[in-house]
Amino acid sequence: MFETTKKNKFESGIIISIFILVITLIVYFICNALELGTISIFIALIFSISSAWASYYYSDKIVLALNKARPATKEENQKLVNILDALMVTAGLPNKPRLYVVDDAQPNAFATGRNPQNAVICVTTSLLEKLDYYELEGVIAHEMSHIKNYDIRLSCVVSVMVGFIVMLSDLFSRTLFWGGLKDNDNDSDSKANGIFMIIGLIFLILSPIFGSLMQLALSRKREFLADSTAVEFTRNPDGLISALQKLENDENQLETANSATASMYIINPFKKNVSDGKKNSTNIWSTHPSTADRIEALRHLK
Helix, strand or coil: CHHHHHHHHHHHHHHHHHHHHHHHHHHHHHHHHCCCCCHHHHHHHHHHHHHHHHHHHHHHHHHHHHCCCEECCCCCCHHHHHHHHHHHHHHCCCCCCEEEEECCCCCCEEEECCCHHHCEEEEEHHHHHHCCHHHHHHHHHHHHHHHHCCHHHHHHHHHHHHHHHHHHHHHHHHHHHHCCCCCCCCHHHHHHHHHHHHHHHHHHHHHHHHHHHHHHHHHHHHHHHHHHHHHHHHCCHHHHHHHHHHHHHCCCCCCCCCCCCHHHECCCCCHHHCCHHHCCCCCCCCCCCCHHHHHHHHHHHC
16 A cells, blocks of 8 residues: 555656646647747746646645535534544544535545545435445545545546646637637748647647546556455445445436546446446446446455
8 A cells, every 4th residue: 555655646746747748838839829929938837837736736626616515514414424433543544534515316426635634525415315334434435545545636636637638728729720820921930830830739639638548547547446445444345345336226317527527436427328238348438447347356355
């Protein structure tokens, strides 16, 4: 687990660095398309560093806002609070995660935050209604595993940054179609601008795809570890197995789900959109490993 935590911290730093580079290039090409001159690179650097800082320090608030989450209360969510308090003893987290609730008919949950000191666990109201004590304990333990392993920093930062890159890509494409390049009296400058614009366009097309693939791969890779770590916390694999089965078989759609945060949930919130023939398989576009594979892995722990 220590090696995983160390690796997650390192990968988070690498991803943030790549994000700054990508955003710098994107904004530079946008400014270049608008013919802002040499000031373009300075605008790009300021914008990329500022957006990376905001994405890192406010990623949890952004994710909670996207999912329309509200703080849980002890009066309304006593069982949830009791489970979290009990698991704090075995999980060994330095701070108790804040609890949030999303009003939705699909049972699901996710954890977010930049580190264990600023962590959040968010569950849907349906999860609280449909799961018994030990099933809910398994789900909360799974999310606490993501917190302890620093998965939350990695997944949250990637989700926010990938979404931001997609937004900038859309803005750049609109700039090209609406504004385009103005005529330039200097042929060499015109050719240079044309080359930059082509490179920028290719980069903008590929960056959201690579970013999304990275987001999907990171999620799949860490779900198995979080499941096994959750069992270490609860000593009860049956609770998590039963919870995963209930979540997989539930037919409700998560109304607040979006592609940017789908990989953060314990189970794919868009599972209803997956055809029955491919529901239990994992492919390159899967945000999660198949539930059948996860349950099989948990049974081997018994």
